[in-house]
Amino acid sequence: xxxxxxxxxxxxxxxxxxxxxxxxxxxxxxxxxxxxxxxxxxxxxxxxxxxxxxxxxxxxxxxxxxxxxxxxxxxxxxxxxxxxxxxxxxxxxxxxxxxxxxxxxxxxxxxxxxxxxxxxxxxxxxxxxxxxxxxxxxxxxxxxxxxxxxxxxxxxxxxxxxxxxxxxxxxxxxxxxxxxxxxxxxxxxxxxxxxxxxxxxxxxxxxxxxxxxxxxxxxxxxxxxxxxxxxxxxxxxxxxxxxxxxxxxxxxxxxxxxxxxxxxxxxxxxxxxxxxxxxxxxxxxxxxxxxxxxxxxxxxxxxxxxxxxxxxxxxxxxxxxxxxxxxxxxxxxxxxxxxxxxxxxxxxxxxxxxxxxxxxxxxxxxxxxxxxxxxxxxxxxxxxxxxxxxxxxxxxxxxxxxxxxxxxxxxxxxxxxxxxxxxxxxxxxxxxxxxxxxxxxxxxxxxxxxxxxxxxxxxxxxxxxxxxxxxxxxxxxxxxxxxxxxxxxxxxxxxxxxxxxxxxxxxxxxxxxxxxxxxxxxxxxxxxxxxxxxxxxxxxxxxxxxxxxxxxxxxxxxxxxxxxxxxxxxxxxxxxxxxxxxxxxxxxxxxxxxxxxxxxxxxxxxxxxxxxxxxxxxxxxxxxxxxxxxxxxxxx
Amino acid sequence: xxxxxxxxxxxxxxxxxxxxxxxxxxxxxxxxxxxxxxxxxxxxxxxxxxxxxxxxxxxxxxxxxxxxxxxxxxxxxxxxxxxxxxxxxxxxxxxxxxxxxxxxxxxxxxxxxxxxxxxxxxxxxxxxxxxxxxxxxxxxxxxxxxxxxxxxxxxxxxxxxxxxxxxxxxxxxxxxxxxxxxxxxxxxxxxxxxxxxxxxxxxxxx
Numbered sequence: 001x002x003x004x005x006x007x008x009x010x011x012x013x014x015x016x017x018x019x020x021x022x023x024x025x026x027x028x029x030x031x032x033x034x035x036x037x038x039x040x041x042x043x044x045x046x047x048x049x050x051x052x053x054x055x056x057x058x059x060x061x062x063x064x065x066x067x068x069x070x071x072x073x074x075x076x077x078x079x080x081x082x083x084x085x086x087x088x089x090x091x092x093x094x095x096x097x098x099x100x101x102x103x104x105x106x107x108x109x110x111x112x113x114x115x116x117x118x119x120x121x122x123x124x125x126x127x128x129x130x131x132x133x134x135x136x137x138x139x140x141x142x143x144x145x146x147x148x149x150x151x152x153x154x155x156x157x158x159x160x161x162x163x164x165x166x167x168x169x170x171x172x173x174x175x176x177x178x179x180x181x182x183x184x185x186x187x188x189x190x191x192x193x194x195x196x197x198x199x200x201x202x203x204x205x206x207x208x209x210x211x212x213x214x215x216x217x218x219x220x221x222x223x224x225x226x227x228x229x230x231x232x233x234x235x236x237x238x239x240x241x242x243x244x245x246x247x248x249x250x251x252x253x254x255x256x257x258x259x260x261x262x263x264x265x266x267x268x269x270x271x272x273x274x275x276x277x278x279x280x281x282x283x284x285x286x287x288x289x290x291x292x293x294x295x296x297x298x299x300x301x302x303x304x305x306x307x308x309x310x311x312x313x314x315x316x317x318x319x320x321x322x323x324x325x326x327x328x329x330x331x332x333x334x335x336x337x338x339x340x341x342x343x344x345x346x347x348x349x350x351x352x353x354x355x356x357x358x359x360x361x362x363x364x365x366x367x368x369x370x371x372x373x374x375x376x377x378x379x380x381x382x383x384x385x386x387x388x389x390x391x392x393x394x395x396x397x398x399x400x401x402x403x404x405x406x407x408x409x410x411x412x413x414x415x416x417x418x419x420x421x422x423x424x425x426x427x428x429x430x431x432x433x434x435x436x437x438x439x440x441x442x443x444x445x446x447x448x449x450x451x452x453x454x455x456x457x458x459x460x461x462x463x464x465x466x467x468x469x470x471x472x473x474x475x476x477x478x479x480x481x482x483x484x485x486x487x488x489x490x491x492x493x494x495x496x497x498x499x500x501x502x503x504x505x506x507x508x509x510x511x512x513x514x515x516x517x518x519x520x521x522x523x524x525x526x527x528x529x530x531x532x533x534x535x536x537x538x539x540x541x542x543x544x545x546x547x548x549x550x551x552x553x554x555x556x557x558x559x560x561x562x563x564x565x566x567x568x569x570x571x572x573x574x575x576x577x578x579x580x581x582x583x584x585x586x587x588x589x590x591x592x593x594x595x596x597x598x599x600x601x602x603x604x605x606x607x608x609x610x611x612x613x614x615x616x617x618x619x620x621x622x623x624x625x626x627x628x629x630x631x632x633x634x635x636x
Numbered sequence: 637x638x639x640x641x642x643x644x645x646x647x648x649x650x651x652x653x654x655x656x657x658x659x660x661x662x663x664x665x666x667x668x669x670x671x672x673x674x675x676x677x678x679x680x681x682x683x684x685x686x687x688x689x690x691x692x693x694x695x696x697x698x699x700x701x702x703x704x705x706x707x708x709x710x711x712x713x714x715x716x717x718x719x720x721x722x723x724x725x726x727x728x729x730x731x732x733x734x735x736x737x738x739x740x741x742x743x744x745x746x747x748x749x750x751x752x753x754x755x756x757x758x759x760x761x762x763x764x765x766x767x768x769x770x771x772x773x774x775x776x777x778x779x780x781x782x783x784x785x786x787x788x789x790x791x792x793x794x795x796x797x798x799x800x801x802x803x804x805x806x807x808x809x810x811x812x813x814x815x816x817x818x819x820x821x822x823x824x825x826x827x828x829x830x831x832x833x834x835x836x837x838x839x840x841x842x
Contacts, residue, residue, distance in 0.1 A: 013668070014674060090693060121679070174703050174704065177678045178678070178703035179674070180700055181675075209764065220675075248704075252702050256706070322800055338702060342706065355707045355815075356707070356730040356731075360731055360767070365726050368726040371722060373747055374744065379686075380686065491752070592750065598748065602750060614781060
């Protein structure tokens with residue numbers, strides 16, 4: 001039984017931050033949840049999908065974030081509570097709807113969770129999504145702990161319903177993917193029945209009036225925030241320094257002050273409601289000290305807004321010194337951590353603090369640089385993408401015209417790195433590879449003589465590539481699109497999508513066929529198995545020679561991580577030690593030095609290749625690339 | 637049980653795919669069951685694909701701590717891979733740190749390709765010994781392979797950890813945690829992996 005559905009109020013349980021958000025929504029009586037997966041947000045809807053049936057709620061993986069917000073908003077318009085969750089990039093996709101939804105307002109509690117990824121640990125950018133709240137005049141909450149993540153989510157539904165506005169919750173990787181203790185609350189009792197009042201259309205017009213009403217709502221929201229227990233002050237009455245923080249910064253600052261023994265010298269203003277600012281609460285505490293340090297991720301959101309606030313209220317405040325990103329006391333990029341915070345406070349308060357002997361630090365750093373070779377990110381053993389990029393590389397070499405491969409986001413984005421033999425040349429938003437291919441495909445008229453290719457995953461195809469494919473057909477662009485169909489949203493945890501025949505709740509679903517869709521759009525479509533590298537290489541080469549119109553090559557092979565859950569290996573792979581002639585071969589160690597699957601190993605003693613049986617998943621591709629036929633694959 | 641320090645800070649480290657996250661979750665669950673306050677910080681995502689991964693586990697009887705251990709404040713490293721065990725010492729090690737290490741290497745791609753070299757195990761362990769208070773070792777991957785899947789190495793390591801008597805990790809608590817987090821048909825092999833780890837762990841002689 002999942003902890004999410006346990007009806008044991010008061011029980012203290014270990015929750016992942018994202019599960020705590022999900023549990024908060026359940027306790028609030030959420031009925032409709034929709035999202036497109038994206039780290040670090042995926043487990044919110046993922047964990048809800050596991051208990052949806054049992055709790056009688058509806059959960060879906062939507063095709064993209066905009067559709068997901070619309071699905072959740074529909075529930076709200078019908079008087080039910082709706083939840084959507086996404087990563088920072090997702091809010092950009094959803095924002096077009098959001099900038100109208102703020103004007104129309106919502107009915108049933110509607111909560112939009114955005115999980116930012118400072119330092120881009122699993123993203124293409126480290127966008128700070130908080131300015132959206134300010135731009136859209138929507139309430140913004142930022143939980144600092146796992147317990148708070150649950151409580152805030154539950155409260156956000158009440159607030160949303162009271163104000164008639166969707167409420168934004170901003171999490172970050174270090175909260176969403178952290179685990180901590182949260183106390184279970186009560187399960188919901190009564191759930192309303194859906195009804196849309198057709199006598200009252202939900203539209204943003206007349207805009208001047210709805211915009212004004214939005215401003216009134218956000219003023220009322222500020223009143224609620226003034227009383228919120230999510231904002232607090234901890235520290236002496238007259239501190240030398242006031243640290244203003246939110247999110248995980250709260251824990252870092254507390255621990256840093258404790259480690260340095262500086263708890264009596266600095267006070268912490270911890271904000272949980274970060275837009276609109278709780279003005280009276282801030283005024284009370286900003287008066288305590290004239291040096292103010294802002295600790296937040298990623299952009300100076302509180303820093304700039306509180307500076308603006310202080311300017312507005314300057315007559316009531318003494319002159320302040322603001323320390324933070326603008327002053328250079330904290331880095332203006334990347335995530336913060338306890339050490340960065342310690343360093344900043346140490347500098348301001350001039351505290352001497354040494355976490356460990358300096359000699360140890362030096363010796364450990366030296367040992368790591370000498371003995372710990374770094375780990376370049378790569379594709380998993382048996383990943384079909386490695387085989388695909390191998391074929392792309394060889395086909396482009398055969399073609400000889402310096403073809404351009406345009407890509408986007410997913411596991412296959414590692415194609416820009418050595419893992420994908422450096423074949424992928426651009427990476428931006430979901431579906432941007434094919435969008436750029438549309439443009440490159442028009443440049444032949446100006447003399448561009450390089451063939452144009454684009455690569456896109458199966459889930460990305462549904463998310464963002466289809467309109468670009470329509471555009472290509474309509475405007476007669478010319479390129480080859482490779483769709484890497486590994487039958488999962490692999491990067492984010494193997495969520496099902498419209499091509500998998502399963503829904504989020506595990507029900508059977510009609511398969512939206514990629515082939516059929518592409519054919520209907522007028523593309524020439526072929527399907528190949530990327531593990532057959534020769535066949536795939538030839539297909540890519542051949543398709544590049546025909547320079548008219550759009551060609552789609554679907555490379556279909558299940559994600560290795562999904563496959564090994566069901567079946568151990570396709571082949572038993574081994575190296576015939578007599579047949580492998582190592583360095584003498586002249587292949588330049590094609591298997592280990594060039595193909596570089598982690599399932600292979602090189603024995604420096606014998607000077608021959610080996611299979612690492614703890615890693616190999618038995619795809620058998622290395623057997624096909626060995627010029628000596630020394631690698632053997634035996635059917636199991 | 638009182639620890640040497642509060643919070644007692646643990647890092648479980650290894651290579652993406654070794655089951656770091658499950659190990660930290662099981663360990664956390666075992667301690668939560670006994671009333672300890674636990675915070676776990678995970679590093680995964682893109683690093684799942686062959687990169688270094690680590691979980692920070694903070695155990696306390698008095699407060700909830702942040703999901704990241706500050707510089708030099710790690711008390712125990714559980715290394716699912718030997719080079720990764722050394723790597724975390726650069727940021728988090730200190731002369732008092734305790735080390736439990738699976739000795740089976742996973743070679744980085746650059747080593748497989750011949751662009752970098754992997755240190756000889758005995759030299760690596762000596763270096764780790766110099767930078768720590770005590771080192772315990774076992775070949776957990778080998779035991780995993782004997783049990784049918786190298787993925788069991790993380791459970792083998794938890795078993796090994798349970799005999800070091802640093803934390804209250806008993807067989808019964810482990811079984812409860814497994815029952816809570818994994819499907820029931822997986823109980824038997826996991827219990828066996830746990831036992832095998834208990835038997836195999838050895839203190840590295842000084």
